[in-house]
Amino acid sequence: MWIETRGQGPDVVLLHGWAMNSTVWNSIADALAQEYCVHLVDLPGHGASPAEGPLSLSAMVAAVDAAFPWPVQVIGWSLGGAVAAAWAISQPQKVKSLSLIASSPCFYAASRLGQRDASHGILAQFAEQLQQDWQGTLKRFISLQAMGDASARAVTKELLADLFKHGEPSLTALSEGLAILRDTDLRAQMRQIDCPVLLQYGDRDTLTPVAVAHWLASQLSDVTLDIHQGAAHAPFLSHRDAFLATQLAFLAKN
Template sequence: MPTVHHDGRDIYYECTGNGPVVVLLHSFLCDGEMWNQQLTALAGKYRVINVDLRGHGKSSVADTPLDIYAMTDDVIAVLDKEQVTSATWAGLSIGGMIALRAALTHPERVSGLILLDTHAGTETRFKIFKYKTMVAIAKLLGISPLLPTVAKLMFGKHTLESQPGLVEYWKKKFAAMSLVSIENVANALCARDSLNHRLSSITQPALVLVGHDDISLPPACSEALSARLPHAQINIIPRAGHLSTLEQPQAVNRAMLDYLTAYAQRKDSVTA
């Protein structure tokens, strides 16, 4: 099990395939398994580094306050261990927020961006209140009573109706995350800064993907993000909610592969 020890935490990741490097960063409450369908599609041509973010999956619990920049530095530590100088960063939701911050704080480490169901702005006051209330309920009663609400935030209406087995599987995974990690990562999301005024300085090519039925970060968020990035294209995925990689994997795979074929770094991206 490859891990890197950074900032007092063990960050778990997996490497698959060979070629230009693609880093995968999952959503809040998920882990690297979220990308299984994409791994199959990418590993034939790319070296894929699939990271479990701090507090998620097999990485250490997020048992102290943190911010999204700290999570960005965790990923940089993974790249350092793997001697990767630059990679395409693909992130969904908080994973996309991490990727954007990497492009701003470590631009030399980012050759391209794939930004799925994510946002460059701050959280709204209403959502901050809502999420903090949900965390308080979870601390008092456990996460189980909240799972129906969480499922509706994560999955689109089509998926909820047509793939109940997928939804139930991931509800169990959401419930397995430690409450202290949920609280600290949720606080990091609620406290995030706005990047909108800095997006024009990101020169890397970007693909912006969003589920048509995403109610957590609706398509308008991705449209605004794409409009502010100098070299971005947007693709709205039909019949997908927030977790588009799980809900419509083939459509996401096609979009990612088309982007990577056009823009992925072709030179060796590993330090000599």
């Protein structure tokens, strides 16, 4: 895998979302690197990390786990959060703390009742459109991530600028990554996570409704919850200062 390391100190691993790459973290990585050894990872099949075989959640976890044979603190956004959570579940001795950003243990479910939410239709629609116009589909997906955000235009611009900085993804990897979002369901396993967990979510997120954050908070034994008012799916971009303040305080405690 492609990994860039910045700074010195306790190890912090950053995992990005579907179709993106590690450059999405640039706006906060340098700030974190003032106190931590920050590892920016391109997940398999994304950015500069080729997929070695079919993509699956377990394959992604195995690749990340092999790259870091020592305990780390992990920050995962969206799909990266699912990878991070699965890593914490399968290798509890490796994950010292877990930060989930706009992520869900089951992207098809909006609540503890398992009710389907808007993301169900959205993911199915994107899977179909991906085969016809993958570049246009990615741009529409980015617009959806920013939709409703108080800084939607700036967030969209930044995500689009980062999209191909580490190269264009393969259609196969995109399709398999979308299937991971479609099929992943970690709800029954979340109670197994025994490390401290930080949840940072936006109250205007259409992909990961804020109900997900509240459900997770009810399931985890050691949890800190921060809902960013006016933020959508990328609070680390739209609410950078508030996000960093919460994140740095959490990392310092753990």
